[in-house]
Amino acid sequence: MNKNEFVSEISKKSNLTKKDCSLCLGAITQIIQDALKHGDNINLVGFGKFEVKHRAKRVSFNPQTKKMQTIPSKKVPTFKAGKALKSAIG
Numbered sequence: 001m002n003k004n005e006f007v008s009e010i011s012k013k014s015n016l017t018k019k020d021c022s023l024c025l026g027a028i029t030q031i032i033q034d035a036l037k038h039g040d041n042i043n044l045v046g047f048g049k050f051e052v053k054h055r056a057k058r059v060s061f062n063p064q065t066k067k068m069q070t071i072p073s074k075k076v077p078t079f080k081a082g083k084a085l086k087s088a089i090g
Helices: 003-014 018-037 083-089
Strands: 042-044 048-055 058-062 067-071 074-081
Touching: 003 018, 018 042, 018 048, 074 083
Parallel strands: none
Antiparallel strands: 042 048, 048 074, 058 067
16 A cells, blocks of 8 residues: 555545645654654554664675675664554454
8 A cells, every 4th residue: 555545545534635634644754753863752552663773783794795794883763563453463
């Protein structure tokens, strides 16, 4: 499902216009992005948790150059599904 299909589904279930749903979805994604950028977690009980984890520096093999290379440490966004979401999926 792409963004337009997702907005259409929100519109059908909420009886709001597609434009309003698109604006709302944009606001939600921006809020999640800003919160993660500032080091905050977002916990939606039953749905899941968005958080930032630190991935440590590591050494990896590059098969094209056949040399070892160092991959620098970085922060990565993660999502952990909640119990209700897991059970809804099966």
